[in-house]
Amino acid sequence: MTAPRGDLLTPLWRHPRQAPELSVREWELVISQARCARLLSRLAQHGADLGLVDRLPRGAWRHLDSELAVVARQRAAVHWEVDCITRALAHLDTPVVLLKGAAYLMADLPPARGRVFNDIDILVDRRQIDAVESALMAAGWIAHERDAYNQRYYRTWMHELPPLLHVARGSVIDVHHTITPPTSRFAVDGALLLQQVRPLHLGDRVTVLGPLDMVLHSAAHLFGEGEFDHGLRDLLDMDDLLRHFQVTEPEFWPQLLARSQELGLQVPLYHALVQVHRLFGTLPPAPLAAAFQSLQPNAVSRRAMGWALGRALQPIHPACASVETSLARFALYVRSHWLRMPAHLVIRHLARKAWMRWFPPKDPDPTLTV
Amino acid sequence: MLLHELTQAELAHRLRGDGLGLRSGPFGFRIRSRVPHVFQGLGLLYAASPLLGDADFIDFDLSLDLVPGVRRWLRPQVHFVFDGTTPFEPLPADHAYPLLEWSMNWCISAHVHDSLLLHSAVVERGGLAAILPAPPGSGKSTLCAGLIHRGWRLLSDELGMVSLQDGSVGALVRPVSLKNESLAVVRSYVPDAVFNRVSVGTSKGSVTHMRAPSDHVARMADPARPRWVIFPRYVAGSPPVLTPRSRADSLLELGRNAFNYTVLGRPGFEALANLVTGSDCYDFQYSQLDDAVATFDGLLHRAQP
Amino acid sequence: MAGSSLVQQGAERVWRINPAVGLHWRLVDDQWVVFEHNSGTTHQLDALPAAVLMAFEAGRPLDVRQLLEQVREDLGQQEIMHAHLQTVLQQLVQLELVLQ
Numbered sequence: 207m208t209a210p211r212g213d214l215l216t217p218l219w220r221h222p223r224q225a226p227e228l229s230v231r232e233w234e235l236v237i238s239q240a241r242c243a244r245l246l247s248r249l250a251q252h253g254a255d256l257g258l259v260d261r262l263p264r265g266a267w268r269h270l271d272s273e274l275a276v277v278a279r280q281r282a283a284v285h286w287e288v289d290c291i292t293r294a295l296a297h298l299d300t301p302v303v304l305l306k307g308a309a310y311l312m313a314d315l316p317p318a319r320g321r322v323f324n325d326i327d328i329l330v331d332r333r334q335i336d337a338v339e340s341a342l343m344a345a346g347w348i349a350h351e352r353d354a355y356n357q358r359y360y361r362t363w364m365h366e367l368p369p370l371l372h373v374a375r376g377s378v379i380d381v382h383h384t385i386t387p388p389t390s391r392f393a394v395d396g397a398l399l400l401q402q403v404r405p406l407h408l409g410d411r412v413t414v415l416g417p418l419d420m421v422l423h424s425a426a427h428l429f430g431e432g433e434f435d436h437g438l439r440d441l442l443d444m445d446d447l448l449r450h451f452q453v454t455e456p457e458f459w460p461q462l463l464a465r466s467q468e469l470g471l472q473v474p475l476y477h478a479l480v481q482v483h484r485l486f487g488t489l490p491p492a493p494l495a496a497a498f499q500s501l502q503p504n505a506v507s508r509r510a511m512g513w514a515l516g517r518a519l520q521p522i523h524p525a526c527a528s529v530e531t532s533l534a535r536f537a538l539y540v541r542s543h544w545l546r547m548p549a550h551l552v553i554r555h556l557a558r559k560a561w562m563r564w565f566p567p568k569d570p571d572p573t574l575t576v
Numbered sequence: 577m578l579l580h581e582l583t584q585a586e587l588a589h590r591l592r593g594d595g596l597g598l599r600s601g602p603f604g605f606r607i608r609s610r611v612p613h614v615f616q617g618l619g620l621l622y623a624a625s626p627l628l629g630d631a632d633f634i635d636f637d638l639s640l641d642l643v644p645g646v647r648r649w650l651r652p653q654v655h656f657v658f659d660g661t662t663p664f665e666p667l668p669a670d671h672a673y674p675l676l677e678w679s680m681n682w683c684i685s686a687h688v689h690d691s692l693l694l695h696s697a698v699v700e701r702g703g704l705a706a707i708l709p710a711p712p713g714s715g716k717s718t719l720c721a722g723l724i725h726r727g728w729r730l731l732s733d734e735l736g737m738v739s740l741q742d743g744s745v746g747a748l749v750r751p752v753s754l755k756n757e758s759l760a761v762v763r764s765y766v767p768d769a770v771f772n773r774v775s776v777g778t779s780k781g782s783v784t785h786m787r788a789p790s791d792h793v794a795r796m797a798d799p800a801r802p803r804w805v806i807f808p809r810y811v812a813g814s815p816p817v818l819t820p821r822s823r824a825d826s827l828l829e830l831g832r833n834a835f836n837y838t839v840l841g842r843p844g845f846e847a848l849a850n851l852v853t854g855s856d857c858y859d860f861q862y863s864q865l866d867d868a869v870a871t872f873d874g875l876l877h878r879a880q881p
Numbered sequence: 882m883a884g885s886s887l888v889q890q891g892a893e894r895v896w897r898i899n900p901a902v903g904l905h906w907r908l909v910d911d912q913w914v915v916f917e918h919n920s921g922t923t924h925q926l927d928a929l930p931a932a933v934l935m936a937f938e939a940g941r942p943l944d945v946r947q948l949l950e951q952v953r954e955d956l957g958q959q960e961i962m963h964a965h966l967q968t969v970l971q972q973l974v975q976l977e978l979v980l981q
Contacts, residue, residue: 230631230632230633233633234633234634234637238637238659238660241659242659242660242661263631263633264633265602265603265604265632265633265635266633268602268635268688268690269635269687271689271690272687272688272689272690273689275689275690275839275840275841275843276689276839278841279838279839279840279841279921282841282903282918282919282921283919283920283921285901285919286901286919286920286921289899289901289919290977293980375920822910822912823909823910823912824909824910824912824913824914824925825912825925827909827914827923827925828914828923828925831923838921841916841918841921842905842916842918845905845907845914845916845923846905846907849907849909849914852909853907853909
């Protein structure tokens with residue numbers, strides 16, 4: 207009996223209302239692929255929504271149910287973290303803008319369903335960033351990154367302080383002042399974003415990005431980050447946001463178009479929309495199709511990027527791995543760093559990162575871990 | 577079908593090819609390995625264990641093989657691969673079998689959150705279970721190994737699996753891990769026991785595994801109701817001393833000794849509260865296995881009207 | 882009497898329950914264990930800290946004097962010392978269950 211191969215995961219979201227008909231071996235593989243792609247929790251939520259518990263092979267549901275327990279626990283934990291952060295920064299004169307997962311959760315947006323969170327990302331007024339760092343440290347956060355080179359990388363080349371770790375809770379917070387690296391081709395002035403933030407509750411200091419900026423952030427993050435463990439997840443998030451906001455926001459698509467031009471994020475938006483259409487069928491309304499098409503970069507880079515993104519978005523799993531996929535992933539990784547740092551610095555940084563991968567901090571010895 | 581019904585050739589063929597499917601309580605493992613120690617260890621220690629059927633769901637697919645590269649000729653190492661990742665650093669090839677057992681424990685403890693998983697041994701007699709939580713080195717495995725050869729049934733020596741639905745404890749019945757001095761103690765206490773070869777120089781010292789009694793393996797589908805929570809402590813030369821321990825205190829200590837208490841949130845809290853409320857909790861200090869068996873039997877006797 | 886008495890300046894310090902907490906209580910034998918479901922922390926509390934926390938759980942902010950009165954009544958013990966209460970209060974603030 208040949209084991210199933212290929213990407214079983216992505217097709218599930220092409221037809222989200224259909225209960226998947228899979229064999230025992232296929233369910234094993236889907237669960238395994240979902241775990242690799244950090245989408246097990248989303249799959250679990252999907253399974254719960256479709257009432258699949260009785261339709262899975264015996265034993266399979268436990269994996270999804272277990273993941274739902276993690277989701278529930280993390281939702282509570284994110285609420286707590288956001289509250290702690292808010293209290294720590296309450297005395298400062300800056301809005302506190304939640305980004306990504308924390309924003310989706312606190313604003314009750316679709317990508318929050320079935321989500322597992324990692325760090326909390328916030329955006330603050332650039333002029334207050336030092337004050338924010340001090341206030342967080344006074345409330346128990348410390349520098350997480352102790353390597354001096356990486357510290358400099360974060361501060362100089364990326365758009366954020368090095369991550370901060372809370373000494374008691376072990377949670378991590380990333381503080382940003384904009385949504386893309388300041389040195390990249392797609393740099394965005396944070397002040398523009400702050401103009402459109404929306405409070406979570408009336409009078410709340412805690413805010414989230416405006417819907418258009420949320421979508422553009424998602425596109426820019428996917429396009430510019432270089433780490434592809436969760437490319438598929440981020441595209442699912444983006445698809446969720448598009449489908450949600452096109453209903454809740456008047457004139458959403460024309461405004462998205464205009465805002466992408468205002469922030470200089472047309473190219474990431476274009477690429478992200480191509481992928482979202484390819485994988486899930488989502489499209490801007492027909493009258494605007496031509497306008498969105500015109501966002502595309504030149505034909506050569508478009509084809510190359512389309513190929514690279516298309517391959518690189520498959521879940522990283524032995525059953526999906528091929529030379530082509532690894533090359534694509536590497537090509538995108540190099541490109542992301544090029545977007546972020548002047549070329550002559552890229553090789554030095556990548557070589558160092560690669561070196562660190564061969565001599566990583568020790569994984570815990572299994573005999574010592576409980 | 578049980579593992580010992582396979583020929584050696586068939587066992588080797590499965591391990592080197594599509595994988596050997598083994599059941600442990602509710603879990604299905606598929607194991608692939610070309611390492612001879614793994615083949616030998618499995619054949620010896622899982623002889624009475626049920627194999628998975630073709631239609632059985634495999635919870636954890638893992639492989640244990642030599643790390644490729646120049647190294648393998650100088651100081652061969654093995655690593656455990658799960659879902660295309662290697663969660664742990666490689667270990668010397670001599671430690672391949674213990675690595676397999678630790679990996680199987682890790683698979684369960686890292687991914688299963690529909691039950692409360694305690695880091696504890698669990699044994700049962702007369703339908704009542706004793707949960708023995710303990711940090712490494714407290715002698716719980718020695719105690720467990722002794723009890724299960726004097727009338728107590730093995731549910732697990734490492735993973736106490738408490739149902740969130742009804743508070744019962746499930747049986748995994750895998751080989752019991754033993755190390756250093758406890759090996760000699762258990763060998764003399766249970767002359768007929770079957771042990772795997774000893775791996776030396778692990779981070780825990782010398783390690784081996786003891787085969788679980790086959791009638792215990794046969795009962796891996798039978799859960800048990802917890803009745804006692806006993807925190808053991810081996811103290812050389814000590815007489816048996818059983819001291820009641822506050823239930824509230826025991827609740828917190830169990831939480832500290834659980835793999836996933838912090839993941840489960842409120843259901844985990846309620847499960848632990850129910851567990852301690854329904855159990856007598858003790859600290860237990862001992863040095864002789866016979867004393868321990870007598871103490872435990874005494875508890876059983878008092879619990880049964 | 883010329884100017885010998887000190888006038889209390891400013892408001893009395895008040896404390897309140899952290900609105901972000903969700904508490905689940907179990908009485909185990911004679912001790913309280915409480916699970917806070919957002920932070921995911923579990924606490925074993927003696928009678929006094931438990932009574933203090935429960936007093937705040939009712940919702941109203943309390944100053945020390947009000948708290949002392951409430952707790953003495955709830956526990957039926959008039960001997961509870963102000964200083965002892967302050968210590969307990971500080972511990973609960975450190976755990977972020979109670980805020981100033």
